[in-house]
Amino acid sequence: MTELNFKGKEFVYNHHLAVPFRPLEMHADKGIGDPSLDGNLIIHGDNLHALKALLPLYAGKVDCIFIDPPYNTGNEGWSYNDNVNAPMIKEWLDSNPIGIEDGLRHDKWCAMMWPRLRLLFELLSEHGSLWITLDDNEVHRGRAILDEIFGAERCVGQIAWQKRTSRENRAALSPSIDHILVYSKSDPDLWKLYRNLLLPGENGYSNPDNDPKGEWSSIPFSAQGFRENQVYKIVTPTGVELDPPKGRCWGATEPEFERLKAEGRVYWPKGGNGRPRIKQYREEAKGLVPSTLWMSHEVDDTEDSKKQLLEIFSEKVEIDFHAPKPPRLIRRIIQIATKKDSLILDSFAGTGSTAHAVLAQNQADSGDRTFILVEMEGYADELTAERVRRVIKGYDFKGTQRTELLREKLSWTKLKSAEKLTKQVEGIENLHGHEYDSIKKQVKDGELIVTGEKKVDEHAEGLGGTFTYCTLGEPVELDKVLSGEDLPPYASLGAALFHMATNEALESAAMDEAAFYLGESESEHVWLIYKPDLEWLKSPEAALTLSRAKEFAAAKPGKKHLVFAPARFVSQKMLKEQNIPVEFVPLPFSLYRIERS
Structure with a gap:
């Protein structure tokens, strides 16, 4: 397989392993509902650190990942800030933000994306899929990175999405599409058995004639x-x-x-x-195999998304955010790639369109999907989370209500009888003009569209739901634990150790701190004898003893037992001789082992 090389690759190839675990700290006042790490989450913090923080709880559990990373156009103002311990990488930090004149901006983009995609791969479930939007600036490099991380054979396809319908007259070629790369964790033929067929006219079902059989x-x-x-x-x-x-x-x-x-x-x-x-x-409807061409009239374009965002934040004249993704676009991805109880992750959350799409789809099909959003910028609370709050609770809408009055596909025959068509439009204006502030006529995608527009003050009903707002706590750094500088909470240290030992996610509901039990992996039970108390950790209470080993084995029979503890008062040889399936793993507290006479 052809390999993508970029400056700095050798330094970031395994950088995700060096990123420390950081606990998720919940902020009850900024969410909706009772705070919980098991439901919808919005995380404010560096997305590389946030993804590492999610691993102990969600490794192998995410069914669908949608991300909209920087396109690296040279005009976005994004910065490379990963704490990579290499002189060349540190040099890059002096030239932030990344601009069009930066000759290494493509290398920096690859260096930024590589460790994040490595962690996203770990978070995906066995039948999960990754959907990533890019434009022509980086789509070829993005695909090459994904080919290395997932394997080229895991590429499901590349979708063209019509992101705009107006022409960009300043460009050499007016860009009308963005690309959506789709990769599956499993073989695409196997993933195909789990994905859903797209219903014909998925977003076009209605009941204008009140048919008793429904939409x-x-x-x-x-x-x-x-x-x-x-x-x-x-x-x-x-x-x-x-x-x-x-x-x-x-x-x-x-x-x-x-x-x-x-x-x-x-x-x-x-x-x-x-x-x-x-x-x-x-x-x-039997459903159709999704195609690789998604038109704006089916899933909206960026202009539609901006209008919807301004409806939600109707008190604002403008929102300084370039090209937010429309919820209808993400809903189509959700319809194809998820079940009603799936977990969806977006680690470049932006304006929160993914959460909006999940909530809307849940309302449409009575689903119970959950979302995790990660946003590192300062607007995570006031824009990303605030949008989700308004969508859940409802919001006042001050703007223009539009009602379509005529849609006529133009043809040569129609144009030859233009006078007849003009009179038809005039008739609509005479008949309905008094009902609206204005009647708008436009030709779009070869169709004449006549719309009645009216200024309204309304209240959009909420979609319902809850979410927990989180930030990232201090890193769980073992060298600081060793020196006693930092003693993390039991749950934070336990989740990190469980994942490191088993490469599986910890089921937090199974954790029993009082009994020192972390949880069960595929092959073993895992225990952690620990309290965030340095004096206690120095005491005999913190050691693995023969009686405690017997107690652990009897409490959870059938598998071997892995026990993390600062010290032990029983040898591995004795445990083996007495057929007690317990293995001791020393915590970095050996400096404080009790001296025994």
Whole structure:
């Protein structure tokens, strides 16, 4: 496999291992609901340290990761701040933030992304997937990094998302798309068995005619080719006589069409003048394999996202944030990549679109998905978390309410009869003009769209939910523990030791601090004899004894036992001779072992 080389790679290749564990500190006043590390989390802090802090609790448990890292355009003002102990890396810090004139900005971007992607890989569940948005600046390097970390065979695909519909006339080529790279932890053929098919018109189900069968979308009633028994005339409700489209036939025989009509499954667009379409009800949809082209009218673009953000923060005239990702885009990812109880992680959280998308999808399908957001910038509380608070509780909306009154696909035939189309628009203005402050006409993506706009003061209902706001505590550094400078809480040290010993996440609910029990891994029970009290740690109470070893083995039979403790008063040889399946692992407190006469 071709390897990506960048300046500094040798220093960051295993840098994620040197990042210290830091406990998550909960702030009850900034969240909603009872604080808990088991539910929705918003973490304010460096995302490299936050990902390391999540490992002891969530390694191998995240089902879907969506990240929107810096695109490295040279105009974003991001900084490389990782504490890598290498002179060359330290030199880089003198040239922060990364600008367009920085000749090493691509190397610095790779050095920043490498350890974060290594940790994200560890957090993914066996059937989890990573979705990362990038533009042309770094997509090729991003893909090369992911090929090395995940393996090139784990690349599921590369999606083109239409991020804008207007033209950028200052550019050599107007950029219309961003890329979404998709990698799975398991083989893509295996991941395919766990991902969901995308429902046709997933975001287009509605019930404009109050059909008692519920929400529906529609498909054209025509088929490619020629079948004699499917060529006949159809008369619309307005009396227009229709033949099948040129080169096609109707989608079924005439008796079948009449049956569909009798069942109320035929929809006539354009006020009854259009070609018939057949209703597909939501519960009947079989689903389609997701494609690699996502258009803005399906999942929104960055302009739509900005408008929605300003609706939520209607008291603001502008929000200084470039290209926030639309919740509809992330909802589509969630619909494909998650189940109703999945865990979704976004370690470049920005404006909090991922949390918004998770909450909206939960409301739509009665799901119980949870999210973890990480944001290192100062706006983590006032923008990221505040958006989530408003989405959960509801918010006052002052802005423009838009109602679509006409959508007409333009064709040469339509243009030849432009006068008729103009009169149709004038008729809409005469009929509905008094209901709105203005009637807006625009041509977008080859369609004429007429919209009624009205200034409103409304209250958007909340989606419900809870979250806990966290910051990062002081690092759990064993050398400071050894000197007695820093004695972390039991849970913080225990989670770090459990993960280091087992490479698995700790189930915090199973921890029993009073009994010194951490939890159960796939192959063993893990214990920690510890209290954050230096005098106690020097006492005989902190040692593993024969009686305590027997007690541990009897309490949790069936597996071997790993016991972390500052000291022991029983030899490994004696434990083996008495068939007690306990292994002692010394904590860095050996300097304080009790001297025995």
